Amino acid sequence: MKEQVRAWLEEDKLDLFLGYMMVDGHPLPHVFTRKNLDELDKLVVSPFRYPLEKIAGDIIAAKPDTRIGIMGRDCSQRTLNVLALANQVDPKHIERFNVNCCPTRKDRPECSSMQPRTPGGFKRAAGINPDAEIEEIQAMPQEERFMKWMYEFQKCIRCYGCRNICPVCYCEECSLESSDLVEKGPLPPEAPLFHLLRAVHMAGRCIDCGLCEEACPADIPLRLLYRKVNSIVKDLFDYDTGVSTTLPPFAVCNLTGQQA
Ligand code: SF4
Ligand code: SF4
Incomplete structure (x- = not known):
């Protein structure tokens, strides 16, 4: 990968490459350019903890013609497709270098970052197993399902970490910060409004x-919550999120009745 990125930069195929560099033992997002080629030695394939595609969108917003290379994983192309549909990035300006960043979970071969977890006893009893399948949650009696989701939502400390890290959250004005929709009062935020809105x-x-x-x-x-939402979108509108840059964004399909 280092050699490929070096060649792209030296041959002027890219203006910059967005990847990870090890800093004090932490893999942090870093911009590699022709001016700092020596830093390529510190380029690492890291667990993906930052939305590099959103950073690319910010760079393109400031300098629209920038040609960007990006370290990607399986879902990066879907991210870029969603951002392209929303005019946040121009796919012509982005070159993706795909890496298999995480161990593949046997039963979720489509996802490279799913790793099995073992929730503690209380979480299993009161909350939602994050590794559950949508159908498993759906099969619960409605009241039990409701109570379990409410247990999860009331833990929220409204830190906005979920929104800030999301590669496809790009709105300048966020409805989660509108006091008309989400009360600014004491924590935790009113459940389940914050979560349903998001x-x-x-x-x-x-x-x-x-x-x-x-x-x-x-x-x-x-x-799991957003997978459920997208499964409804698929069932009702036959819309597959992030698979194409030629379909209108879902909101437009929804309004016009156009289907994937
Ligand atoms: S759901 Fe979002 S806002 Fe609430 S605690 Fe988790 S990251 Fe923070
Ligand atoms: S909502 Fe969560 S899972 Fe979905 S794109 Fe944003 S960060 Fe990724």
Whole structure:
């Protein structure tokens, strides 16, 4: 990868490459350019903890013609597709270098970052197993399901980590910060408004990268929640999130009745 990135930069195929560099033992996002080629020795393939695609979008917003290379994983293309549909990035300006960043879970071969976890006894009894399948949760009696989700939501400390880390959250004005919609009062935020509002916004947009769940200090199974939302989008509108840059964004399909 280092040689490929070096060649791209030296041959002027890219203006910069967005990847990870080890700093004091931590893999942090870093911009590699022709001016700092020597730093390429510190380029690492790291667990993906930052939304590099969103950083690319910010760079393109400031300098639209920048040609960017990006370290990607399986879901990065879906992210770029969603961002392209929303005019946040121009796919022509982005070159992806795909890396298999995480061990593949046997029963989820489509996802490279899913790793099995073992929730503690209380979480198993009161909350939602983050590794559960949607159908498993759906099969619970409605009241039990409701209580379990409410248990999860009331742990939220409204830190906005889930939104800030999300590669497809790009709105400059966020409805989660609107006091008309989400009370600014004492913590925890009123359950389940904050979460349902975000879930609605993720419909047809979430590409199932798992960064939000990884960032959540309250251990809320956010990924499962958004997978459920996207499964509804698929069932009702036959819309597959992030698979194409030629379809209109989901919100537009929804309004016009156009289907994937
Ligand atoms: S899994 Fe979470 S962080 Fe990733 S796209 Fe969906 S909502 Fe955003
Ligand atoms: S990261 Fe977790 S605790 Fe923070 S706002 Fe999101 S759901 Fe709430």
